[in-house]
Amino acid sequence: MALYIKAAEILEKAELKKGAVKTLVYESKFQNIKQLFALVCETQKYSSVLREIIDSTKLLKETKLRIHLAKVLVYDLLIGHGVKCGGAWKMMMLKHRSRLQAALARIKVKRKVSRNQDLLPSSFQQTQDVIPRYVRVNTLKTTLDDVIDYLKRERFSYQGTASRLENLDCLSGKTFLCDLHLQDLLVFSAKTDFHNHFLYKAGHIILQDKASCLPAFLLNPRVGSNVIDACAAPGNKTSHLAAIMKNKGKLFAFDLDAKRLSTMSTLLLRAGVTCHQLANQDFLKVDPQSSEYKEVEYVLLDPSCSGSGMVCLRDEVSEPQDDRRLQALATFQLRCLNHALQFPQVQRVVYSTCSIHSQENEEVVSACLQQNPGFRLVHLLPNWPERGHEPFTQCLRASTAKTRTHGFFVAMLERRPWQTDEENLPIVTTLQSGGEEKQDTHQSGPSDEEQENTETAINQLTNPSSKKKRKRNRKPPKKQEP
Numbered sequence: 154m155a156l157y158i159k160a161a162e163i164l165e166k167a168e169l170k171k172g173a174v175k176t177l178v179y180e181s182k183f184q185n186i187k188q189l190f191a192l193v194c195e196t197q198k199y200s201s202v203l204r205e206i207i208d209s210t211k212l213l214k215e216t217k218l219r220i221h222l223a224k225v226l227v228y229d230l231l232i233g234h235g236v237k238c239g240g241a242w243k244m245m246m247l248k249h250r251s252r253l254q255a256a257l258a259r260i261k262v263k264r265k266v267s268r269n270q271d272l273l274p275s276s277f278q279q280t281q282d283v284i285p286r287y288v289r290v291n292t293l294k295t296t297l298d299d300v301i302d303y304l305k306r307e308r309f310s311y312q313g314t315a316s317r318l319e320n321l322d323c324l325s326g327k328t329f330l331c332d333l334h335l336q337d338l339l340v341f342s343a344k345t346d347f348h349n350h351f352l353y354k355a356g357h358i359i360l361q362d363k364a365s366c367l368p369a370f371l372l373n374p375r376v377g378s379n380v381i382d383a384c385a386a387p388g389n390k391t392s393h394l395a396a397i398m399k400n401k402g403k404l405f406a407f408d409l410d411a412k413r414l415s416t417m418s419t420l421l422l423r424a425g426v427t428c429h430q431l432a433n434q435d436f437l438k439v440d441p442q443s444s445e446y447k448e449v450e451y452v453l454l455d456p457s458c459s460g461s462g463m464v465c466l467r468d469e470v471s472e473p474q475d476d477r478r479l480q481a482l483a484t485f486q487l488r489c490l491n492h493a494l495q496f497p498q499v500q501r502v503v504y505s506t507c508s509i510h511s512q513e514n515e516e517v518v519s520a521c522l523q524q525n526p527g528f529r530l531v532h533l534l535p536n537w538p539e540r541g542h543e544p545f546t547q548c549l550r551a552s553t554a555k556t557r558t559h560g561f562f563v564a565m566l567e568r569r570p571w572q573t574d575e576e577n578l579p580i581v582t583t584l585q586s587g588g589e590e591k592q593d594t595h596q597s598g599p600s601d602e603e604q605e606n607t608e609t610a611i612n613q614l615t616n617p618s619s620k621k622k623r624k625r626n627r628k629p630p631k632k633q634e635p
């Protein structure tokens with residue numbers, strides 16, 4: 154019930170231009186921001202159709218509901234997931250359901266369309282159609298082949314592995330593909346809904362946007378290693394990390410929000426994750442020197458961000474961004490990234506956001522590299538079509554237009570091999586310290602020239618008069634196995 158009340162409040166304020174939906178949702182302090190956000194955005198998109206349905210059925214007069222609450226409830230009843238709250242409202246909506254359904258059907262006949270989404274203004278239709286439904290196979294519970302076989306038995310039609318991005322645009326009905334970049338990721342047409350499917354309910358598949366699968370895939374922690382997921386809830390990336398680690402090793406997951414963490418705990422249980430240790434803790438207060446984390450080699454940092462890459466916000470993106478909010482987020486993100494690099498054995502840190510703003514992306518990475526000369530960027534997925542803004546082309550960006558995903562940014566920092574002026578120590582491969590050796594097939598290290606270009610560009614950005622100068626790591630080298 155609280156969800157609908159909050160959604161109606163925000164919808165009203167947004168329509169009265171009292172603020173952007175995104176800001177209003179964040180300020181609401183509602184526990185499940187994502188759910189609230191999705192409900193408000195979707196209701197707003199269908200606003201004119203909902204008004205038509207409500208007017209033609211005289212729903213306000215019959216129920217004494219206020220218009221914004223009525224819109225939210227009618228949206229969820231007819232187009233969304235069905236009214237979930239119990240009690241009086243559900244009863245009331247069910248009582249009027251057939252009249253409301255008939256009104257919706259009449260509008261479709263009048264406009265000569267068969268699907269709900271065809272009723273949306275054309276700008277929304279385009280956005281909706283270009284992001285396919287991505288399904289990550291949870292290899293802790295099943296295999297890619299088993300999922301494909303299961304789906305084929307349900308008359309889904311498997312088309313093999315995509316070879317070009319455009320293949321994804323041709324998906325329709327029950328056809329599906331394997332993704333062209335990420336293993337264990339299946340791609341279906343945008344309209345495919347798995348929320349009630351057995352494989353989803355049993356935790357065999359995870360519904361996760363492709364861009365959001367990049368951080369764990371790129372971090373690629375060694376089986377048996379110690380890993381931190383710094384801002385983890387609701388845990389899609391945590392379960393992905395656990396799958397890559399084959400549930401071996403230790404996965405420390407932190408989040409400030411107790412409610413999100415409790416949802417996460419349920420989701421991890423469903424996904425069969427066992428190598429994790431959840432803590433309702435501020436990551437910035439986690440002590441890197443604690444003996445508990447002395448073997449941590451990998452950190453995944455996916456901190457709170459503006460969310461401007463989420464497609465549902467596209468109408469918001471055109472609105473001027475609140476610069477102070479972005480600055481506050483960037484300051485927090487940089488503190489988290491700097492903190493992640495303090496763990497004594499950390500070799501790789503993946504930093505990601507679902508923001509399209511360079512303040513939260515390249516600028517955070519740039520400041521961090523300035524402050525931590527012992528780390529450098531890793532050149533990620535050479536074949537990925539969208540790169541970080543110059544000069545941070547080692548990083549990845551994602552967008553609906555170029556990658557058929559939500560807007561996203563990923564950077565990976567790695568510890569530099571120790572070098573001193575005094576000793577000419579051999580460069581060590583950072584990820585082979587014991588345990589099983591792993592091939593990194595999906596990324597290649599940056600050339601020295603590329604690395605140097607970035608450093609020069611950073612120096613020039615922050616100090617235009619600086620000369621091209623390669624920083625040296627002055628810390629005494631730690632002895633490592635060759």
Ligand SMILES: C[S@@+](CC[C@H](N)C(=O)[O-])C[C@H]1O[C@@H](n2cnc3c(N)ncnc32)[C@H](O)[C@@H]1O
Pocket residue numbers: 383384385386387388389390391407408409410413434435436437455456457458
């Ligand atoms: C973008 S979401 C993380 C999504 C998550 N990585 C996933 O894939 O499911 C950011 C999370 O950071 C948490 N958070 C914000 N500040 C934090 C802090 N100082 N320490 C730990 N978690 C924090 C928020 O509660 C939120 O759950």
